[in-house]
Amino acid sequence: MKPDMFENPVRILVGLGFPTEVRSVMDAYRYLIEWPISLRDGPHSIALKACHAALCGEIEVETARGLFAAFAEKHDLLGPETDLVMPTNGRWSRDPHVS
Numbered sequence: 001m002k003p004d005m006f007e008n009p010v011r012i013l014v015g016l017g018f019p020t021e022v023r024s025v026m027d028a029y030r031y032l033i034e035w036p037i038s039l040r041d042g043p044h045s046i047a048l049k050a051c052h053a054a055l056c057g058e059i060e061v062e063t064a065r066g067l068f069a070a071f072a073e074k075h076d077l078l079g080p081e082t083d084l085v086m087p088t089n090g091r092w093s094r095d096p097h098v099s
Contacts, residue, residue, distance in 0.1 A: 002024060003061070004024045004025040004026050004054065004055060004061055005023060005024045005061070006022070006023055006024060006025070006061065006062070006065045007062060007065075008065075009021035009022055009023040010022045010028070010065060010068055010069045010072060010078075011078065011079035011080065011081060012031075012072050012077040012078060012079055013077055013078070013079045014077075019079035019080065020079075022068065025051050025054045025055055025061055025064050025065070026051075026055065028047070028051050028064065028065070028068040029048070029051040029052065029055060031068075032044060032047055032048040032051060032068070032071070033048070039075075043067075043070060043071040043074045043075075044071055046067055046070075046071070047064075047067045047068045047070070047071035050063060050064040050067040050068070051064045051067075051068065
């Protein structure tokens, strides 16, 4: 496992509300760098500095994860924690003979 990987990814909503997983400090850092300048605020600044510090080995990766998750929560970006389970039989089956 890479040293900047999160133990548990942070699931955020991007674009038109599609969930994606931020799995590492570098992923979080890239996301924060691309955040619109006009929307940057205190939580953004703190998360960005934490990710930079984690990449430099100055703080723990999980500390940066927590601050990135707090930023995402503040901006209503957190996605659902659980995956949807699709049925494998019945009307969702590819076999038209299965009911």
